[in-house]
Amino acid sequence: MANHKSALKRARQNDIRRLRNKSTRTRVKNVVKDVRQAVAEQSGADAVAELNTAKSAIDKAAKKGVIHRNTAARKISRLTKQVNAARK
Numbered sequence: 001m002a003n004h005k006s007a008l009k010r011a012r013q014n015d016i017r018r019l020r021n022k023s024t025r026t027r028v029k030n031v032v033k034d035v036r037q038a039v040a041e042q043s044g045a046d047a048v049a050e051l052n053t054a055k056s057a058i059d060k061a062a063k064k065g066v067i068h069r070n071t072a073a074r075k076i077s078r079l080t081k082q083v084n085a086a087r088k
Contacts (some may be wrong), residue, residue, distance in 0.1 A: 004014060018039060021064075021066045023067045024060075024061045024064060025061070025066060025067070027057050027061070028054075028057055028058055028061050028066075028067065028075075030031045031050070031053055031054040031057045031058070032054055032058075032075065032079065034050045034053070034054070035047060035051050035054045035079050035082070035083065036079075036082065038050045039082050039086040043087065044087045045084065047083045047086055047087070048087075049084045051079055051080065052078070053077075054075075054079055055076050058072045058075050058076055059072060059076075
C-alpha cells in the first residue's frame, strides 16, 4: 500500500476511476449483446433501434477514454454489418 500522501490520493482516484470505467464497459457489453440478440431473433426494426443505442454507448465510452477509439469503430462496424445482413 502507498505511504506518501500523494500516493494515497492517487490510489483513491484510481479506485474511483476503475469503478466508473467498469460500469461504462459493462454498459457497452450489454448493448452489444442486445443488438446481437435482436439480430438472432430476426427482428429488423428492433435491431436497428438497438444498434443506434449501441452506437451511442460505444461512442461515449470511446470519448471518455474507457475503450480505444479504434476498438469503438471496430465494434460499431461489426454490429452494423450484422444488422444489415439480417435485414436482407
